[in-house]
Amino acid sequence: MNWIIIAMILALLIPIYEAWQDENIWQKMLAFASISTKTSIIMLVISVTRDDWYIGVVAAIILSVGNGGLMLLANLLKRIEKYD
Amino acid sequence: MIDSYVYVIIALLPLSAFILLFQVNPYHALVIRGILGAVAALVYGVLGASDVALTEALVGTILAMILYIVAVRSSLVMRLGILAERERDKESYLAELIASVRKIINRYHLRLELVEYPNVEALEQALIAQEIHATCTKSELLEPEKDSKPYETTFRVRRLFEIMETELNLGTTTINYRSIPPSPP
Secondary structure (H helix, E strand, C coil): CHHHHHHHHHHHHHHHHHHHHCCCHHHHHHHHHHHHHHHHHHHHHHHHHHCCHHHHHHHHHHHHHCCHHHHHHHHHHHHHHHHC | CCCHHHHHHHHHHHHHHHHHHCCCCHHHHHHHHHHHHHHHHHHHHHCCCHHHHHHHHHHHHHHHHHHHHHHHHHHCEEEEEEECCCHHHCCHHHHHHHHHHHHHHHHCCCEEEEEEECCHHHHHHHHHCCCCCEEEEECCCCCCCCCCCCEEEEECCHHHHHHHHHHCCCCCEEEEECCCCCCCC
């Protein structure tokens, strides 16, 4: 099962590279959304492979409600773009 | 025994922390801070600290982001006081001046906020009361000579004045610095 998780980590590196390289703020936000979803999914897979449901519950909560910061940041950036 | 992929996941944490360290723009740094929070939650979860992971994702990321948003929004701004003028007085000079000022301070990741005041006295009062960082008014020359500059921009912040003095090369405004003593507490 390890190779599945290794492949998921490699897929996680793609948006990290994108967030590092791209100067456009909205591309960075997209990379952020992608990373936060991918990390939760990786946690879910690990919880299944270890048969540890405590981690699984936490991963599900992070996946469903953990994107509040993203929403706030998007609103802030939208307001700033309106000013300029 | 620890699986080998755990080391790879843990290596992501310093990687994203280094990316965060090398950000120059504060808004980009905010986004990368969110990424760092997501990766940290993953690392804590994988290492078995599910409660810490939940706290990092909910409180750490969201609360830290709210606080940083408030800090960045309220501090990285330059308030420029202008006169509220009637439509016919609005010349292209002022629009051009504001556009070039905005371009310069955008390089320093500042925002420009225009504050309108009804007359020159209110503008002066606001500058002395430190409500605004700079004023932009028309020069008081009644008969403008050929090479005179129609606008006068006064800064009360030394650093902003230095930036503008070196970078604002417009023929339409003079740039002054006025030191204002700190108001008594």
